[in-house]
Amino acid sequence: MCVRCIIDDTVPGANFDKDGVCAYCHLHDEMDNLYPLTVEGACREAILIEKIKRAGKGSKYDCVIGISGGRDSTYLLLLAVQKGLRPLAVHFNDGFGNPIAGENMTKATEKLGVELLTVTSDWRESKDLKIACLKASIPNANMSTDIGLAAALFGSAAKHNIKYILIGQSFRTEGIAPLPWNYLDGKHLKAIHNQFGTSKLRPWTANDPGFNLGSKELFYYIVRRRIRTIPLLYYHDYVRSDVDEIIVNELGWTNPGAHYFDDLYQALLQHLQRIKFNMDRRKFNYSALIRTGQMHREDALSDVDSIYALEDPKIINLCIKRLGLTREDFDVILAASPKTFRDYPSGYDRLVKLRLVIKVLVSLNLVPQSTYLKYYKYAC
C-alpha cells in the first residue's frame, strides 16, 4: 500500500516508487502543479471565464453544464452563475436517476434562474446497453451512461452553438480512476452492444447523438465544432464539507446518501465491482481526500473495510428489476468470469498510436492536459 494514500496493489497502475509512493500520488501532484491553487491559478481561471463569456456574446448561453443533482455538479452550477456565466444546464436521464438528486436539480436551477434541458435516452436503448455490458463481464458496467452523458453534453452544445462544456470533476476530491476500472469509448460500447445487445441503436446526428460517441463523432465535436470541455473545479480548493454547507444553505441541496448516488445504478455497479472484480472505487476517492487533507488515512482504511453505503441491497434489487432481470439472472452475471476492456474491440490501440496528435490537441487547449496524463503518461 502507498505510504501516503490507500492505493494498494489491487489498484492497476499503482507502480510504487522506491519510497513507497504510488503513481496516483505522483499524478495528483503533477495535476496539482498544472492547476495550482495560487494567484496564478486564479488568474488563469479568470482569463478562461472571460474567454467563455466572449465566446457566448450575443447568444443566450455561454456554456453547457452537465448536472446530476450530486454535490459536484450542483456546486459547479452555483460557481458558474456566481462568476457571471450564463449556462444551459443539461441533465442526461437514462431512467436510473436518484429522485433526491432530481429534486436537487429542480431546486438549484429554479433558484439560480438557469434553464434546464433534460436529454432523456430511449429506455429501450439504455436497458439493452446496460444488460449488454453486464453480459460482457466488463468492470465498467455503467459505461453506456458515461458515454450517453458525454454525447448529450456535446449534442446540446452543438445544437445551441455553445463552445464550452463545464464538467464537475475534481481530482482533488474524486481522485483519478485507474484506466482498466473505468475504460470507456464509443467504439468499445458499440462492439459490446453488437455482441450482446438485442436491438439496434438509433444513428448519430450532431444534435441528437444518442449513445454514439466514437472517434469520428469526437473529431466532429472537438475539432470541427471546437467545443471544449473544462473541468472548472480543478481551479478550486474544493473542500467537500465546505461545499456541502454552501449548497445546502444556498440551494436547499440534499445529500443523496453517498458519492455517486445521484445515479441509482451505482449501487449495482459498486456491488458488481466488489464481488466480481475485487474493485473498490473508494480507494481512489478516499486517496484524493487524504492527499488534500480532507480525510485521515486511518479513517479511510477503516471505512474501506466495511461495505459502502452506496451498496444498498434494496436499490440493487430495484436496478435488477428495472432491467427486467431476475435475481437468478444477475447471479449468473456475477458468477461469470471477469473480463477486461482488452477482451473486446476498442479505440484504445488507436488512441495509443495517436499520442502525438493528442499532445497537439492539448497544446491547442482542445483536450485537457489531465486527459493526456491519464491516458498516456500514467496509463496502465
Added chain:
Amino acid sequence: MENDNSVRIALGQILVEGGEPDRNLERAEKAIEDGANAGAQIVLLPECLDLGWTHPSALNEAESIPGPRTERLIDKARQCGVYLCAGLTEKFENRVFNSAILSAPDGSLLHVYRKINVLDVAQQYYSIGRNLSVIETPLGNIGVNICADNYADSLELGHTLGRMGAQIILSPSSWTVDYSTTNDNQDYLEKWVKPYHTLAQLYDMVIVSVTSVGVIVGGPFEGKKMVGCSVVVGSEGVVFRDKYNEFSGSLGVVDIEVPAEHSMGTDIGKMLKEKGYVNSYL
C-alpha cells in the same frame, strides 16, 4: 378561499417509478401531507401511482381495493383531513383494473372507479371497467374518470359524468410522450386540453387532471416518459398548469370556483343545443 363555492385542490404531480410501489406510495403520502399543509381540501394523485401505468408488475403485484395500499393512502388522507382521489392498480378476483379511489376526510372510501377507455395495448394488463359514478360531497358533485377516458374519441364518458351532475371531474392520469420530447416542444398538451375544455364549456364543469413524471421502464410503452404539466381546465380555459419535469415531482395548489349545479335530465339536451353542441352521427 374567496367564497363558499371555492375549493382548494392540491395536484400531487409525483414521480412514479415502474414496479416500485413502496417508493411511490411514500411520495404519494408526502404529497397528501404537503397538500393538506397548503390548505387543500382535495388531493389528487396520478394514475396507477403504485406500480406505474402499464408496468408488467401489474399482472402479479396488483392489490385489492380496499387493500394495504388503499388503506395506507386513505389513512394518510384521514390524518390530514382531506378528500383523496388517487389511481391504483386493482386486483379483483382473477382480473386487474386500472382504478381510482375517492375517499372522504373521515377515511371512508366513497368510490372506486375502474377505467373504461383502456388503450388496446394496455388491455394485456387491465380489464375494462363497467361503471361511472358521480359522488355528492359537501364540496360539490365529483365525478371520477381516468386519463384516456377523456380522449376526444371517448368524450361520451365525460358527457355522461356531466349528465350525472358532475361539477368537478377528478382525473388521475399518466400522459406519456416520446422520450425525445423536451421542454420547448409541448404540442401534446393540446390533445388533453381540447377535450377537457369542450366538456368544461358544455357542462360548466372544472376538470382536474394530474399526471405523473418519470421514464416508463417496462411494458409496451418503453421509450416514452411522463413529463408532468398537470392541468385544471374550466369553462374559460386552462386555470392552472403545473411544471414540466421528467424526474422530480411538484405540488400545484389551486383554488377553483365550483360551478353551480347545471340542468339535469332532458334539460341537458336543451342546454347543449343552446351551446351549439351537435351530435354529428345523427
